[in-house]
Amino acid sequence: MKNQVWRNDLLAGLFLLPFFIVYMVFTIFPIFKGxxxxxxEWTLIEQGEFVGFSQYTSLFTDPDFxxxxxxxxxFVLLSTPGMIILALILALLANINVGSKLRTFLRGSYFIPSILSVSVISYIAIFMLQPYSGIVNNIINSLGYEQQVFWLTNPxxxxxxxxxxxxxxTVGFNMILFLTSLQDIPDNYYEAAEIDGxxxxxxxxxxxxxxxxxxxxxxxxxxVLASFKVFAQILLITDGxxxxxxxPLIQYIYEMGFERYDLGYAxxxxxxxxxxxxxxxxxxxRSGGQGGRMI
Amino acid sequence: MSKGANSTLLQRNRDPFIRIKMLMGIILASVFLFPIIWMLFVSIKPEDMSITDPIKWFLPPYTFTNYLSVMAESDVLLWLWNSAFIGIATTILTLIVTSLAAFAISKIKFRYKKFIFLFFLAGMMVPGEATIIPLFEIVKSMNMLDTYAGLILPMVASPIGVIILKSFFDGVPDELMESAKIDGCSHWRLYWNIVLPLAKPAMAAIAIFTFIGSWNNFLWPFLAIVSEELYTLPIGIPSFNSTYSTTYVLPMTVNAVASIPVIIAFLIFEKQIVKGVSFTGIKG
Structure with a gap:
């Protein structure tokens, strides 16, 4: 009997091992290494001397930090309301009662930018938003507003x-989540309400x-979690x-680490x-999102 | 889908705003599609075009020679290959390691199971962006910076993949497992012949997500790649496009080359992708 327990432990261990190795090396170990x-003191080339908490204390007096x-x-404060309200509006529109072909088209149109690479969307934006030659300004000008809007050079x-x-x-992701939830609302709720007039x-x-x-x-x-990690599109579109x-913070971390070679501070x-x-x-x-639903 | 359709079918003739909503939906759809359509049209304009009348971007003359030019002047085909190779390798390895781990947690009785599962769950709370500096040091000390392995392996340990597959495997009835065991099936064969084939939808969702995530990954390749031979699309595109500022045609052609495969893939797999989003609730 005891033998059986050991055999099962060993067997499970073998199945778990590949995931365990990559998980330990690339997910857990970096937490402690960091x-x-x-x-x-830590440069791109070598580990320097122990400095205790001094990088944390200097961080608190670093205005750039x-x-x-x-x-x-x-960015989180500016983008989050739109990310939710617009997503809800789009989901409601993609759920209207018309042919399923139109609904699929609407859903696809709202979602398709999400699958494009950040580099692609950034350069589309840069070129569309150019003063004088960019199509956004061209459209604004042809509507009668004769001045140039400097989309990327005015803060x-x-x-x-x-x-x-x-x-x-990225609003398409949230739109899909709303849409699924809309379609999960039981029909009889509406039927009952209708009967009640x-x-x-x-x-x-x-x-x-x-x-x-x-x-x-x-x-x-x-x-909020995703927006707090904002980096690539800002780096590419305005370079900060x-x-x-x-x-954003991640760009400053990057600059400290890889342009000023201060990995310790980064x-x-x-x-x-x-x-x-x-x-x-x-x-x-705690609020039961993501994993909570699955377990 | 069917539920939503029915609930509204009931009220079909009673929504006085249906036409306005339809119109709004279509207008917004055009706004969302406009930049992509513009990109595709710019990519087929003659190279020396300078345009201030917006409508002219969409009118002839058209030419496809830009596609030949960018293939000659940039390494876009190499980036495409690198992105595809890294994406496929990451996806396959992720599916293998997560499904093996999920099988053990779901179907094998062993000690400390709860603890190990919780330990894996905790990984969901580790934000990769905040551990990227030490990850860089670790991969460097393993001599894997600037290699395919260094780009692929750190992206393979996906706790959410384990969770999704575990909940899927839990749905495979234990009687099925027991009868197979009596027939002399080893755990390996149970995993490979019985459980995995039943989990195809979950595997597909994870595969699509892992691949899109890898295809669009920016931060890690940005730090870990030095050699131009390893450039992926998200890294190669800015290196090429940033050398242009007044003529848009070649940059938009490179963008189009990078985007057309994913747009086609999206049109083919739309159902699975949409299901995947709602199934996992993960952000890309």
């Missing part, structure tokens, strides 16, 4: 452009919206500019980011 690095952390937060416009491009690129608006307000609350919570948290007006900042994201995902798990 902590170690944040306590050392704070401004890039603020930029990331600002306010740069933020609008980045948020707009990100909305276009409810108007369409009443049905929307007291059936559809309440039924969407759980998924909205999941989307909100997934969205004009100046450092749109530079690791300390990564740890702050790690902590923020960890707190957010604990929130997410």
């Amino acid at each position: 902590l170690q690095m944040s306590f050392f 704070w401004s890039s952390l603020w930029n990331t937060t600002f 306010t416009m740069a933020w609008i452009s980045i948020v707009g491009v990100t909305l276009w690129w 409810a108007t369409r608006w009443q049905m929307f307000k007291s059936i559809t919206l309440p039924q969407l609350v759980p998924i909205s919570r999941v989307i909100l948290l997934l969205q 500019g004009p100046g450092t007006a749109t530079r 690791a300390a900042m990564s740890y702050v980011l790690f902590f923020i994201l960890l707190v957010l995902s604990i929130f997410q798990l």
